Each structure stands twice: as structure tokens, then as C-alpha cells.
Amino acid sequence: MFTPDATSPVTPSATSAPSATEQAPAAAPQPDRPKSSAGPEKTSPGELAMPRSAPIRLRIPKIGVDAPFIGLKIGPSGALDPPPAHDTNLVGWQSGGISPGQRGTAIIAGHLDTATSPAVFARLTELSPGDRFEVDRVDGTTAVFLIDSVESFDKDDFPDSRVYDDTPKALARLITCAGAYDRQVRDYTENLVVFAHLDETA
Template sequence: MPRWVVPAVFWTLVLAVLLFVFRPGWADQDTETPARPAAAAPSSLPGASRHASPSAGPAAGPSMPRSAPTRLRIPRIGVDAPFIGLRIGPSGALDPPPADDTNLVGWQESGVSPGELGTAIVAGHLDTATAPAVFARLGELEAGDTFEVSRADGTTAAFVVDSVEEFDKDDFPDRRVYEDTPNALVRLITCAGAYDRKAKDYTENLVVFAHLKEPGERATPALEGR
């Protein structure tokens, strides 16, 4: 993740980003024209040099020690899914969660863990060739909704949604999504828009921007359903 106070590093990272972002389809079926993509998950996730890291400045909000996430719960949209760690593949892009598991989310394990200072990246499939997947209803979330991440250390991190937005993959707001920050932030990312059969990929990404809930902060009680 670029640090805006170090221009030389920033431009180095920008060059690295251009080399591997927006590659089409994470995992395609062997059929020529699938009715649905086998892995409708974001194809523009960060590589090793793009994961966000804590800012050198003082923390501006609450945070938690580093701990691997174990489960994501968003009852409002029916999500109750385990995590899998995702690594950077040979192409330089983040490998996707397995295409044959519709109820699984992945996090960039070389980056920030949810609840830790910095921007944590969580990815999930929109659908598969045969069925909707874990983030099929992600676009239904609204600002003020909350969700929880259970962590390996036995703690639970509660997050508040700031916004839910869609971006064309050819005009993805790299800086904003993977920002360097002194806060504990999470991005939930999946595919959106129309499915391009030629590219075997969706044309857009949907991003949920969220922050770690502060003690006493009021938010929509999405964890209790609606």
C-alpha cells in the first residue's frame, strides 16, 4: 500500500499495480460459454505490494492486536461463513477462494487482519456456475449496518458500514480502496455489473467500506436482522 508521504515508493507501487490489476476471471469453467462464471469474485485484488498497512501516525480510532479471522457473520444478508487465507499467486494477484465452495470468504493473510490497524481485505464470490455464493447479497448492505468477524484469539471484531459502492474495473479507485490509514478498516469485495462472456468476468467490483466499531457507537442493528 503506497504511503503518500513517500512519493518514490508511491510511484513504484503504482507501477506494480499496473502490472497485475484487473486480470480477467479468477477461475473459469472448462466449458466455452458458462451460464454463470465459476468464480465471480473480484479480479482486482491487491498483490503483496498493494495490501494496506498501518500508518506511521497515531491511531485515530479503536484497534485490536493482530489475529487471523475465523468467521464472518452478516445476518441481515444471511452470511455466516468461515475464512480461508489467500496468498499472492504466480501472476502477482491474490488467489481466489476455491470456486467450488459457495460459503467461504478469504482474507489477504499477508496483509492486515480484520480489527488490526490498517485496511483488511476480505473477498468472496458473487456466484458460481451453478449457484449464488457467499456475497450474492452484499449489495443490499447500507451505511450504518454492522457485521462481525470472529478471530482466532477468541475475540470478535464488530464493524460499521460506511458505504457500499460499485466501480468499473477499468476505473477502480485503487488509492481509496487500499488506503494507508491509522484506523482499523475492512473492505468486503466481490464482483458486480454485467457478466462479460468474452472476458469471462464481471465488468465491475462492489466494495463495502467499513470501520471497526467504537465503544458506545450507535449503528443499525443489522446483527439482529431486519
């Protein structure tokens, strides 16, 4: 099982304005899986997996998300660097880890808001189990994910092992900030996590 750095999943931001995922949840670097030119595989009945391929676009029709990806790295603190705060329609993925659709857990982070406006994941709380989202990939394929649950966690009690599971299944997590904004520490009090699994490929 891959375990995140002992650093808290989200480190308080140095800015004074409320801005989601100013420090995105910590995620352990995940080793690249072998590349393959093969099509989607079934690891067992009902469990799809795709070869590794970088994501290029996230689409969540229910909440109007249609956003490009940027690769994110693990920073010196052991936490995942956040997407640039100036672009409200941008999502990031842990580019050194699992790609969406590949076996394992792919991490996709986005801002809730900026100092001046809502951002790409502002409506993430409107998603429900059974909803779907799609990830277009560099190899021309699309990974379609089915949402299993949408849950909020206190940042000081973040379930690292559950969110960042090492698994033979192709899973994805959409992560943003949630809860109240604590001006004393300049950060939100919670993280919202959308848990999903690969359901279709195209």
C-alpha cells in the same frame, strides 16, 4: 501508501461460466504489524484498533452470511488469488496483509456466484451505510465493523489507492464482482466494494 501491482484489479477468468472473483482484486502485500498481547487500543477518539489475529468467521446478519475464512496469497500476476470456487460459503482474506480489526486495511473477498448457484456475497448489494458485520478471530475476540458506503466500480477504473489505503485506522473492505457478465472476456464488468471501519470489539 501501499499501492497494488500495476495489474488490473481483476484479471479475466479462464473459465466460461460466470463466477464472481474468479480473479480477486489486486492488493499490495501489506507488512505484518507487530503482534501484541494488549487489548484494543484507541489511536484517537473514536478510532479503535486491535492486535493482529487471524480471522476465522464472517457474520453479516442482515444478509444471512455466516462463513469461515481461508487465507489468500498474492499470485504470480500480482493479483489476490480467489477463494476456491467450489465452496459457495467461504470468504478469503489477504493473509500476508492486515487482519480484520488491526490498524490498516483488511481485504475480505468472496464469490458472487458459481456456474450453478449464488455464493456467499450474492446479497452484498443489500447492505447500506450504518449496517454492521462481525469478524470472529483466532484470539477469541470479535471485531465489529460499521459500514460507511457500498460502491461499484468498473474494473478498468478501479480506485486502487482508495480501496487499499494504508491508514492508522482499522478498516475493512468486502469485495466481490458486480455488473454484467461479459462472455467475451469471461468476467464481470465491475467490482462491488463495501467500505467499513472498526466500531466495536468484543
